[in-house]
Amino acid sequence: MDALLLQILNGLDKGSAYALIALGLTLIFGTLGVVNFAHGALFMIGAFCAVTFSKILNISKITLDPEKTNFLGKPLEIKTPYVIEWFGESTGAALIDWAVPLSILFAIPVMLLVGYVMERGLIKHFYKRPHADQILVTFGLAIVVGELVKTSFGANPIPTPAPELFRGSFDFGVLIGMEANAVIYPFWRLVYFGFSAVVISSIFAFLQFTTFGMVVRAGMADRETVGLLGIDIDKRFTFMFGVAAAVAGLAGVMYTPINSPNYNMGMDFLVLSFVVVVVGGMGSLPGAVLAGFMLGILESFASMNEVKSFFEMLYLPSIDQIVIYLVAIIVLLVRPRGLMGREGVMED
Amino acid sequence: MGILEVQNVNKSFGGLKALQNVNLSIEEGTIHAIIGPNGAGKSTLLNCFVGKLIPDTGTVMFDGHSLLGRKPHEINQIGVSRVFQTPEIFADLTVLENVLIPCFAKRDGAFTLNALTRVSGETDVQEKAEQMLIDVSMQDKKDMIASSLSRGDKRRLEMAMCLSQDPKLLLLDEPTAGMARADTNNTIELLAEIQDRRHITMAVIEHDMHVVFSLAQKISVLAQGTVIVEDLPENIKGHPKVQEAYLGVAAS
Amino acid sequence: MNSLSKKDKALLLFVAVMALLAPFLLNPFPTDSAMAQFNAGYPDLMQRFAIFGILAIGFNILFGLTGYLSFGHAAFLGVGSYSAVWMLKLLSMNIIPALILSVIIAGLFSLLIGFISLRRSGIYFSILTLAFAQMSFSLAYSVLTPITNGETGLQLNLNDPRILDATNTTGNLPVTGLFGLEMRNTFTLDLGAWAFQFNVGYYVCAAFLLLAFYLSIRIFRSPFGLMLRAIKTNQTRLNYTGLNSRPYTLAAFVISGMYAGLAGGLMASMDPLAGAERMQWTASGEIVLMTILGGTGTLLGPVLGAGFIKYFENIFSKINETVLHSWFSFMPDGLNDAFVWVLHFFVGKGWHLTLGLLFMLIVTFLPGGLMEGWERIRDKIRGGKGGGKNPPAEATKTPAE
């Protein structure tokens, strides 16, 4: 029971990352009709916003320590971050410690700008082109962005820890009346889950309850008609592209303490997020979220030893290697348009 | 016995009864028009003929075969062709290729792995297709990409594609919808000419009364999912039931 | 040969001449010159051009004609390779049985996957094929290691049975051959400052490329090919024309799967190792990119696209700073360093960056891929009188600004 609960928590956590990325991807599909292979890159850019921000906070004044020497026998350089110089030891250290959450403030404008530039500068020219061309150009963009990040930050993962306050874990089991140590869960992962819940519900609320959102939804359903009503739908779609980029970016920012970011993380998530979107059904936002959480939870279950040995008895060893794809196949065979897909979206 | 016999067909979508006890008989060699106000069930009925929809109850017999449960391509194989409201053609292919495809389908059936012969070497099919284009006077446009044709030419091409299969029954779903007057008249002429020369049975769904009364030899009036009148054109004009059905609609 | 039109015969002849003269054409720079780095006329890369050309031609029969975008085609390449290596291990170092088995197994495998995946269309089909290929990759890398040798890839061993071959007493692995003709044999022609390499394996691959290309022309021009193109443009009309699209798409899928199997078999025949990575989604993606880059639905485009990507992968990745310095050695030091500094982002470990940029540039400015570029150049040369009767389908689309 406690093992199941643990894996449900894990699944929700993985699912939140999948859902956030898939949500942005579906927004772009739905509003602009563009297959965006650079969406994983947006996630990665978000993560590197956090890295950059913490690097900025760590810009240091260098003084030489005449007593100590470095490995070459030269005087040792002592680095004091300017924020500590300026704000004092405690405030400065706290700022550095809170780099990841603080970088959200940094990432939102950056991601909106990235989204805007990407849509106006490139994607716009590909609305009427075949999906294959869109794939090629966005994939090219993803490679370029990845390589630029690699050139500036290297290929090795960069540790970006959560604030001291959220490091480590707490006993979730005790909270719900189980025995001690039964369900231990890391703080930050809970923060991540909570954060994504807030982002997802804000997006839905925005689309559901604001006039802007309603127009966008109407545009997703029937772009031409809304255009005929004299509404400049293009501007709104550009904005939605920015929003989708920001959602992916924020998912990336908050993900950095869970896994140290590297330049290739976008590609790792790219294929998976496409599977999530398609299993959810093309053009359906709730579908994307639902599929994200469903695949996250199933993936977690599949890694349980009991589940693995059960499938091994059925001559399906290493079920955790293939679970996502197997589920995708089954869902698509049972439900032709995924969980909640609309008819006619990307079916030809 | 008509070539197409529809008996007691019912079809509902959720609570909405789209067709109720529809009976219809289309005589071989005639042009039969199905008219009715918007929402009368004309398109639903047509879709039941071609395998796109399956009626809840009732039978649709064509030339001795039941059409129910057959897929569109199977229904075509037994001699039913269809013209769509907006022409469904192979937009990326040339006009000639558009006509070649039905000719091959007629000759080779639903699937043939004919991968190593040359299209241009299949002289029988080529000749047939070219002749068809001459028949609809499009031979000078045979190398154009179909998407670049005018709307009237697209309709003409679609008919040529259907006719090249020598169908026993040609279904036309609002063949003149959205056409300019001149194009409409051309289409009427074309259909009349085809009828004259080939004696193909046609079922026409049409809004435009000018088209209906220029062509039809018999007319069925559909209202609220049932056939209210089936008669010769001259008897349909001024028929009280028809007036009743169209009142309000006709007024606007 | 009445089977091809004059134009197609000319095209086939052109490809044949190019393939025959590739060792010269791909080696334009003298061996000792600084530009020799750009030479691609060595056996391994020429073999790869031919093999990936076959792969892309096959993929184009599916994607270019029917519009069904398979994102899992690398699985068939991998299956073909594994089958071929197993034949080389068990039966004989002669590549013929290996190639036959790889085509058959890839055909069967694609029949199975195609049968299931083709129940859906559009992106749903793409994801189904992707899922199957990723499952194949994951399993080949891990649990199927007894069959695939996982991480390392399936290799030959000294103590493999090879029941048809004479016992090997040399203490070295036998080499692949075609009835005694060794694939690795290379004849080097030193002509002045140039050295041209003629490799048996390459010419075997080139022969298969020509065969594959020839078959692809036949398919393109056949009624079957016409039906496939019809599927791409309007399935509704096709169905109302009495044709069942499923067997057509499945046949195209299996044919292109067999092409991929042949390519995989040839890869294993040239270099007897089958790695699991050739089934990964990135490998499938590469096939898609090759085809789009070259020109989807054109006969020659996919071959060009394949050559383009393989050229960058193998040539640009090998240009390092030392090579750059040697190119600009005629410049004064500061300028030399500046040039090297700028260029080093695009070569060596930066070759991905160049590739990504070129993808973007080509698709933005040449909507029809490399073939469109080729046609534009040809039209320029002909001074506008070209154009031809059948403008490419792409020409009707709005070009990017």
Next chain:
Amino acid sequence: MSKFTRRGLLKSSAVMGAGMAMPTLITSPVAAYTNEPTGGSVTLGFNVPQTGPYADEGSDELRAYQLAVEHLNGGGDGGMMHTFTSKALKGNGILGKKVEFVTGDTQTKSDAARASAKSMIEKDGAIMITGGSSSGVAIAVQGLCQEAGVIFMAGLTHSNDTTGKDKKANGFRHFFNAYMSGAALAPVLQNAYGKERRAYHLTADYSWGWTQQESIQAATEGIGWETVNNVLTPLATTDFSSYIAPVLNSGADVLILNHYGGNMINSLTSAVQFGLRDKQVNGKNFEIIVPLYSELMAKGAGANIEGVFGSTNWSWTLGDEGTKAFVKSFGEKYGFPPSNAAQTVYAQTLLYADACERAGTFNPCGIGEALEGFEFDGLGNGPTLYRKEDHQCFKDVLVMQGKENPDNEYDALEIVEVTPRAQVEYAPDHPMFAGGSLGKCNPGA
């Protein structure tokens, strides 16, 4: 100007007669071995990952290779050439020929690595291939070099198979292996954590992971530890939470992570997040072990590695003369200390060149003989042997521990113990290495 010589396997040359349209073909004598250098230079092929997750490791290897070439050609301060016990190298290239090199990208994929190595051999006339950052690649390229008839000096490869079931006569490995990691770690672990421990393994689900898990399990069971479970994790896993979560309730009090690179960074980060190291199980502190360390992994894992034990091939913090000389010349050229991958490939390049000098030829068979059973010192790690039977190198192995509060990013690991060579030696027919044979050396041609 770089010069690239290219030689095929069947040698022919054509002489262009002045003004003659037809070349006259004259068959020249068959070369004695593949890519026999004929000009004034010799080309080495450095095949390292330049794209993908191990690109930084590849860059570090390339730096070391360039340094080695510089030293071989008499440039720089000569580095470890002066501390090397064999004095055959004179700083005038190899056998009087200037050393040149070509580089390629393995992409950490067997296929790409082989393609890259082939192009070096076929196009650039490379006489030796070296490098790499994973066992799969090393084994694949080693096989290729055996077939092509050139020497392969494996880079970073830790799997037992490289000099076990997949060993080849033309291939040599300077790096240590999984068995050695286990043998070196076991006594340290026993000292630190006692004899009664229950270990839970998470293992990357491919052949390197399996051989390391097998080796570590055998070594830890040798000191009385119990193995609770071994769970295989897919290579593509990025979030290990679902594998880490059940560990705490499994009754285990030690977690062993048989992961490398990004996998290891992510699994260790997850394990620390789940608070495993703050817990007490069976009345003992819960511990984590990472059998194979690298400097880049330590850097990527950040503070999470504090106190975690592992092993490496070499460390720049060693105090011997060879290490000092190498760290000095590397540090002065690049501004930071070298990684153990860098030292491995540097030492190998020198060893290869030295073997050529001692053998008096570039013929792979001659070089093989010169390297087989070769004993030397002065390249770091103390007295070292290249064993004849399996071409595995035997030398001291370092047990490392993550440092608390490191001074800088290059100082994240500290040496806990230098395990003497005798302790990590094993018989050539040890069951973990059984099943293959070297075969005969192949000079190609």
